[in-house]
Amino acid sequence: MLAENKYRFNTPKEAALSIKSAARLFGALRCGITKRDRRWDYDPVYDASIERELSWEKDFPFEPKTVIVIMTEMDFLTMAAAPSWLTDAATGDGYANAIKIAGQLTMFLRQLGYQAVASMNDLGINAPYAAAAGLGEGGRNGQVITPKYGPRVRISKVYTDFESVEYDKARTFGVADFCKNCKRCAVSCPSQAITHGDPTWEPAYSSDPDYIWNASRGVLKFHNDAKKCAKFWIDNDGSCANCICACPYNKPDFWHHRLVDAGNVIAPGPVHSFMREMDILFGYGKVNDPDRVKNFWKLGKSI
Ligand code: SF4
Ligand code: SF4
Incomplete structure (x- = not known):
């Protein structure tokens, strides 16, 4: 109404x-x-x-x-x-x-x-x-x-249609740079749908127009093969989410993580690689771990 x-x-x-x-x-x-x-x-x-x-x-x-x-x-x-x-x-x-x-x-x-x-x-x-x-x-x-x-x-x-509103501005906090050195999502992707390369204007995984009809062409970004991802979901009889789980930015909101993230904007490439390794060392972003499924069914005791 x-x-x-x-x-x-x-x-x-x-x-x-x-x-x-x-x-x-x-x-x-x-x-x-x-x-x-x-x-x-x-x-x-x-x-x-x-x-x-x-x-x-x-x-x-x-x-x-x-x-x-x-x-x-x-x-x-x-x-x-x-x-x-x-x-x-x-x-x-x-x-x-x-x-x-x-x-x-x-x-x-x-x-x-x-x-x-x-x-x-x-x-x-x-x-x-x-x-x-x-x-x-x-x-x-x-x-x-x-x-x-x-x-x-x-x-x-x-x-x-409401437009008398203050618009937010796009902003950066260093993700594009961090992604260049990180690649944890690409390594963890079971279908290898995620590129290991740099951002490009066009998909690098194929130039066949009949295959890449669904890609957002002319946009500078990491172009990934969504069809490979979708095929894995079918083969897996469910979806996946490894690329969410593996990402170092996917963490509970602990203060020391925020400190590291705050430094990320000005940190150079080797520091990013170090931060990625530290993340692995602390056990974050592990995928394909059956114990985590078992542990989920014990979480009820905390409520
Ligand atoms: S959901 Fe899984 S298969 Fe799809 S891109 Fe992410 S990691 Fe790869
Ligand atoms: S895991 Fe996250 S931070 Fe690392 S490359 Fe992928 S999207 Fe970027």
């Missing part, structure tokens, strides 16, 4: 703060606001429920101006059991929370008189929207690396 009268905030800053306060109440871990960017939207959008391609101009109920990006956390100890069905459960839980918050935020905006549509992985690509909203940086594993939780987050978003 859309309110007849539009609520007017005093300033764009107040509007941004109010939206983020509502997102926090609904359970968001992080929330960022950015302009809608056609480069990151699927076009046309395929609606599987009616088996039809939809156009933004003819079928979408309004012209989106702003995208509000929401993040929720996936459980650390459950994701540590990658690749297993447990990580599917943590991922599903993350999806459920993320879309619930996006739905609530959509209702919040509509009741202020603004058009809004909630979106999960549909309509547009979450990673570049989250990066543009200042929530993280694109990593080698193709995911958004956040300062506190690494890639261990689920992202949803809200498209709205």
Whole structure:
């Protein structure tokens, strides 16, 4: 339901703060606001429920101006059991929370008189929207690396026609440099879908247009072979998440980790390699460990 009268905030800053306060109440871990960017939207959008391609101009109920990006956390100890069905459960839980918050935020905006549509992985690509909203940086594993939780987050978003709002700015905290020397996700990837090379403008794994039709071409990033990843999920009879579990940024929020991360922005390559080795030494990011699955089923005694 859309309110007849539009609520007017005093300033764009107040509007941004109010939206983020509502997102926090609904359970968001992080929330960022950015302009809608056609480069990151699927076009046309395929609606599987009616088996039809939809156009933004003819079928979408309004012209989106702003995208509000929401993040929720996936459980650390459950994701540590990658690749297993447990990580599917943590991922599903993350999806459920993320879309619930996006739905609530959509209702919040509509009741202020603004058009809004909630979106999960549909309509547009979450990673570049989250990066543009200042929530993280694109990593080698193709995911958004956040300062506190690494890639261990689920992202949803809200498209709205509300635009009198202060937009967040994209920012860096050294991920692109760290990824060059780290490669733990690439080494841990059972399908070798993740590149070991440097960022490129085009996929390096294939130049066959029939194979790379789904790639985001013309974007400087780590191009990974999503089809290899999807094949492993089918072969594994479940998903995977090794590239989330192995990432050194995926850690509980201990103060000494944050200290290391803070130094990361100015640290040179050899220091990054040392930090990666220290992470391994402390036992973080281990994958394919059956004990972690067994340990999960004992966690109930802590509550
Ligand atoms: S989910 Fe698994 S198979 Fe897919 S890219 Fe990540 S590590 Fe590789
Ligand atoms: S595991 Fe290392 S290389 Fe991969 S995304 Fe995380 S920091 Fe980057």
